[in-house]
Amino acid sequence: MSFVRNAWYVAGWSRDFGDDLKPVTITGQNMVMFRASTGRVVALEDRCPHKLLPLSKGKRIGDTVQCGYHGMTFDCSGKCVRVPGQDNLPRSAYVDAFAVEERNGIVWVWMGEADKADPSKIFHMDEFDDPDWYAHHGGALHIKAHYLNVAENLVDPAHVSFVHPTTLGSAASEDVPVHVSTSGDVIAAWRWIRNAPPVGFFQKFGGFAGNVDRWHYYYLHMPSTAVIDFGSVDAGLNLPEDARDQGVRIFALHFVTPVTEDYTIDHWMHLRNTAQGDEEASAQMDAMFRIAFEEDKEVLEAIHEEEQRPQKRKPIRIAIDKAPNVYRKRIRDLIESEATEYLGEPERPTFVQLD
Amino acid sequence: MSFVRNAWYVAGWSRDFGDDLKPVTITGQNMVMFRASTGRVVALEDRCPHKLLPLSKGKRIGDTVQCGYHGMTFDCSGKCVRVPGQDNLPRSAYVDAFAVEERNGIVWVWMGEADKADPSKIFHMDEFDDPDWYAHHGGALHIKAHYLNVAENLVDPAHVSFVHPTTLGSAASEDVPVHVSTSGDVIAAWRWIRNAPPVGFFQKFGGFAGNVDRWHYYYLHMPSTAVIDFGSVDAGLNLPEDARDQGVRIFALHFVTPVTEDYTIDHWMHLRNTAQGDEEASAQMDAMFRIAFEEDKEVLEAIHEEEQRPQKRKPIRIAIDKAPNVYRKRIRDLIESEATEYLGEPERPTFVQLD
Amino acid sequence: MSFVRNAWYVAGWSRDFGDDLKPVTITGQNMVMFRASTGRVVALEDRCPHKLLPLSKGKRIGDTVQCGYHGMTFDCSGKCVRVPGQDNLPRSAYVDAFAVEERNGIVWVWMGEADKADPSKIFHMDEFDDPDWYAHHGGALHIKAHYLNVAENLVDPAHVSFVHPTTLGSAASEDVPVHVSTSGDVIAAWRWIRNAPPVGFFQKFGGFAGNVDRWHYYYLHMPSTAVIDFGSVDAGLNLPEDARDQGVRIFALHFVTPVTEDYTIDHWMHLRNTAQGDEEASAQMDAMFRIAFEEDKEVLEAIHEEEQRPQKRKPIRIAIDKAPNVYRKRIRDLIESEATEYLGEPERPTFVQLD
Incomplete structure (x- = not known):
């Protein structure tokens, strides 16, 4: 188990959850999710404890939620509230419920x-929550690969x-060294x-023609949320590293x-400090991101297949692997x-004093 | 092994077997079946003992039946009657033969x-064989599920x-208790x-408009033949339970x-005490059965998939499970x-008398 | 392991290898192949030692060859010549290289x-290399079967x-015995x-109308190259066995x-002593070969599937199996x-002389 x-973990965008029963799997756990009349999103084990039909x-x-086979019915806490054909409700008739939180259009379980x-x-x-920043929820990239390879790729400039x-890249950056640091998680x-x-x-977005200074900061929050702070600014301005807000x-x-x-599913979105509310700009950026993410997907899926094959020797690690390592x-x-x-330290040492 | x-077991309807070689699998055993010139249906192991090509x-x-690879030839008893390129027929050159019986348009192995x-x-x-009853052979439902779940579903009103x-159902019956009894097998x-x-x-077939009394009797014959006696009659008649022939x-x-x-394959047919010989009625009933059986198939296949996944706890059993249990x-x-x-009882006890 | x-082994025809990177798998080993600027075909292990992406x-x-993930680069001998982001080239940064030889339009690894x-x-x-013989490189038959079954089929008249x-066959040959001999490998x-x-x-190619003498000589060179010498000649000529050049x-x-x-991949070609340079004749022959090879494929794939199933008894062997055995x-x-x-014989016996 590697979870x-x-x-x-993110189950989806707020817009993904409504009245319908939606099956969602995270860390191998199948769940049925829906938005209750209270507005809260609910996540229950997606398996009736009777005959195992997914709820x-x-x-x-x-x-x-009423099971589609014999009508056993469960409330938002997973408790069974009805067993057709009998009056008593056995204590073992329940499904697991999972805590769900919704913040800024994102649903977490x-x-x-x-x-x-x-x-x-x-x-x-x-x-x-900052009005100077504009958020756009992009999409969900489905990848037939292990999530550690997907996440690692996001701390790998x-x-x-x-x-x-x-x-996102060019030959100019091939040999530029990568700095790595950690801070908390x-x-x-x-x-x-x-x-x-x-x-x-940045030719398409930002409209830069001449040379630029470009930065890529990859922040990976444990266990698997990545924030990539990237941008460009006219090279002539010689922007200090901590003045990135002045660039795009x-x-x-x-x-x-x-x-x-x-x-693995990678839900991706972006925040930007320009083109506020310009959904045409959002669509243009999405299109470029999609090109890049399909390239990642192809690489990651090929690696996943290769990892299933026998290995004769250990893979090697190189300088740029510092953050992934x-x-x-x-x-x-x-x-x-x-x-x-x-269980903590023993109160007193257990050895026997000799002499 | 759970067979x-x-x-x-039913291999098919009589109409399914003719001159052609037909592969049929039952309890994991591959067979080749065909109708011999005598009219009898033959079932042989579907694997040449030489290079294993299915016959x-x-x-x-x-x-x-002549093997398509080197021409080894087997008669209806599975005995090898020809090995091209040699005169002697080795005793080990045979395929298993299976007993086949054909009754009322149904082929059993x-x-x-x-x-x-x-x-x-x-x-x-x-x-x-009763002229008051009209038989209609319907179809064969192929289900990616274990046969015990399929059969169990047929003793589960x-x-x-x-x-x-x-x-076939309605909310009116959701909580009506189920009676269970056994008699022989x-x-x-x-x-x-x-x-x-x-x-x-029964709105479509029988043309009932007002309220009815409706019955469902599920008889499951071991190991896996189900007879479902169901019907409706005007509620006003207050039909006794054993007078069901008076209803539809x-x-x-x-x-x-x-x-x-x-x-699993479920060969389904029906007998009815009305609309004798009316093939339009048969087609209408088939259409309704097909809707219902597709619903069963969806449930049973989803359960089968779920059964392949890890289980954290034992499934529960409820009141309506009596017959399936x-x-x-x-x-x-x-x-x-x-x-x-x-091996029977020992003739005399084997203990040693101590005294 | 049965390799x-x-x-x-043959990786393909010369025409199959050019500038592009071509993945080729032989005996379970994935390789990337291409034709270098020297004209030589190169075969490298198709797995970057860093993150395992196929090269x-x-x-x-x-x-x-530059890896598509982080740009590690390997020369034709498999040696790593570049690791972007660092100057040193670790000794363990290599991929295996395989010897390749190209002869008469055929690429061997x-x-x-x-x-x-x-x-x-x-x-x-x-x-x-004989001007009296005309060579035509046909195609490559892909078969979902074990190579021993494919090769065995080619020493099985x-x-x-x-x-x-x-x-290629007819009922006339069903019972004609097969001669077998070995010579070296x-x-x-x-x-x-x-x-x-x-x-x-030979009705289509050779235009024979009357009876013919027909021969089939199957030569299987270890481990898996087959030469099938076959032809026909007017029966009236009563051609001696060693005068086959006088026939088609x-x-x-x-x-x-x-x-x-x-x-398994079967690369097939032919040489013939007639219709030199006549590519219409080649195409006609290819068409007939393709019919035959599809028949082989169907048989071999069915056997391969059957071989994955449980076996209750050992397959039998018959007279015609001598060469395959x-x-x-x-x-x-x-x-x-x-x-x-x-390790050879010990120089002197290691036992202790007792006397």
């Missing part, structure tokens, strides 16, 4: 131990030169490409949701800590 | 120990309210829904054939008794 | 221990009567069908390449000898 369970094959009766679900830990950016030569990798022709993205600046967000060991190590530690229970 | 082997890829030469094949044990209803709301489950609007089926009465028959652990228990007992050999 | 590794998803930069690759062992026929009744099986109507192939004589060549345990034994011996290392 961190005690985490909030998403049944139907809503008010704020309950807690996949771990119920008593550890803490909404204050949900990923947040101040820019979500080096790949853009080779995978996205027409949109965030891993950061970044680099500036100074005084180079604008990449495809974009936060590309990726919420990487592990579906199964072989399937830190990420892998942290994920392993998190999974390890979830798999074991820490 | 009862010592049983007659159904070969061709008929009179009443023999015995999948168990040859010396136990007893044609008198083949399922029969007196109505097959409770599901029709939820799975077949437009044809038959498990029966039934209920009457009195004085309720007719369900879709239908016997829906299902011959459930286990193909593999993941695949008895059925499962009987199947387990049959399989257990086939897997062990009963 | 002979120390062998030259065939990358691109050529001159005579190097050595899949075994590098120091044993001996180009003088590559299959050759003098007719390749008996099957043509049953599998190819419209092209070649297994031969042959028979003459004397004074019989011409088979379909064809060498059908099959280079059987094991791709995986479940997939010898072939299987030799393959087993080759694989066994590759799996063990022969």
Whole structure:
């Protein structure tokens, strides 16, 4: 098992959830989700405890879900409220319910131990609520690959030169070194490409003609939310690193949701400090992102297939892998800590004093 | 293994078997079947003992089957009668032959120990030969599901309210209790829904407008033949339970054939006491049955997929499961008794008298 | 594992290899192949040692291959010549390179221990360079089957009567015995069908109307190259067996390449002593071969599926299996000898002299 369970994962955009029963799988757990009459989104185990029919094959009766086989009915807490043909409701007739939170148009589900679900830990950016920033919810990229490879790719500035030569990268950046740092549960990798022709993205968006300074800051929040702060500014301005707001600046967000060991969904959106409310600009950017993400998908799916094949020797690691390596190590530690229970130090040493 | 082997299973309707070699699989056994010149249907192991090519890829030469690879030829008893390129016929050059019986347009194959094949044990209803009853052979429903789930569904009156709301069930029957009894190798489950609007089926067939009394009697003959006696009559007549012939009465028959652990074919037909010889009525009923059976198929295939996934806890059983539970228990007992050999009581006790 | 590794296998025709990166799999080994600027065909392990992306998803930069993910670059010997973002080239940054030889329009790859690759062992026929013989490279038949079954079929004259009744065989040959002999690493099986109507192939090609003498000589060179010497001549001439050049004589060549345990490619071509340079005749022959090979494919794929199913008893062997049996034994011996290392006799006995 390679999933961190005690985490909030993105199930979809707010617009994805309405009256209908929607099957959603996260960390291998099948859930049926819907928006209750209270407006809250509900997530229940998608399996009737009777004959195992997924509840998403049944139907809503008010704020309950009725199984499509024999009509067993469950409320929003997962409790069984009806068993047709009998009066008593067995205690074992329940489905698991999962904590759901909705923030800024994003629906999060807690996949771990119920008593550890803490909404204050949900990923947040101040820019979500800042009128100087414009948010656009893009799409959901489905990838037949392991989520760690997908997330790792999002703290890896080096790949853009080779995978996205027409949109996000160019030959000019091939050998520019990558800086890496960590801060709390965030891993950061970044680099500036100074005084180079604008990449495809910034030729189309921003309208740069002459040379620009371009930056890429990749922030990976554990376990799998990525914020890519990237932008360009006229090279002549010689912009200091911390004055990026003065350039055309974009936060590309990726919420990487592990579906199964072989399937991942990347919900992607962006925030920008320009072209506020200009949905034509949003559509233009989406189109460029989609080109780039299809390139990522092709690479990641090919790697996933290759990883299923026998390996004769260990893969090698190179300089640009620093951030991905830190990420892998942290994920392993998190999974390890979830798999074991820490009982604390013994009050007194247990050895026997000799003499 | 979850198949009862010592049983007659339906391979198809009489009309399905002619001169051509037809591959048929029952209880995981691949067979090649055809109608010999004598009119009898033959079933042979569908694998040449030489290079394993299925014989159904070969061709008929009179009443023999010639392998399509090197021409080894087998007669209707499975004996090899020709090996091209040599004169002697090795004793090991044979294929298994299976007992086949054809009755009332139905072709049965015995999948168990040859010396136990007893044609008198083949399922029969007196109505097959009764001029007051009209038989119509419907079709064959292919379901990617385990046969026990398919058969169990046919001794389960409770599901029709939820799975077949437009044809066979309605909300009126949701909470009507189910009676269960057993008699010999038959498990029966039934209920009457009195004085309720007719369900879709009996609005179209029978032309009932006002309230009716409706009955469903499900008889499951071991291991997997179901007879569903269902019908409706004007509620005002207050029909006694044993006077069902006075209503519009239908016997829906299902011959459930286990193909593999993941695949089942349900050959379905009906007998009726009205609209004799009216093939338009037959077609109309087939159309309604097909709607209902597609609904069953969707439920059963979803359950089959779900059963392949990990289970955290045991499924629960509820009041309406009584007949399915008895059925499962009987199947387990049959399989257990086939897997062990009963050697009888020792003539004299084997203990040593101590005194 | 059922592959002979120390062998030259055919990767394709010369025409199949150009500037583009072409993925090729032999004995389960994925390779990327291309024609270098020197004209030589190169074969490298198709997996970047960094993140495992197949190099065939990358691109050529001159005579190097650049990985499509992070730009690691490998030369024709598999050595890494560039790691973007760093100056040092780790020694472990390499991919395996495979010896490739190109002869008479055929590209061979050595899949075994590098120091044993001996180009003088590559299959050759003098007719390749003989102006009296005309060579035509046909196609590549992809078969979902094990290569031993494909190769065995090519030293099995008996099957043509049953599998190819419209092209290569006829009922006249069904019972004609097969002769078998071995010579070095070649297994031969042959028979003459004397004074019989011409088979379909020789009605169309050769234009025979009256009875002919027809021969089939199957030569299987270890591990999996087959030469089928077949032809026809007027029966009245009573041609001696060693005067076949006086008839219409064809060498059908099959280079059987094991791709995986479940997939085989058969590159087929022919040489003929008539209709020199007549590409219409070549096309006509190809069309007939394709009919026959599709028949083989259907048989071999059905057998492959059947071989994955449980077997209750051992397959039987019959008289016509002599050559296939010898072939299987030799393959087993080759694989066994590759799996063990022969250390020779000890110089002096190690036992202790007792006296």
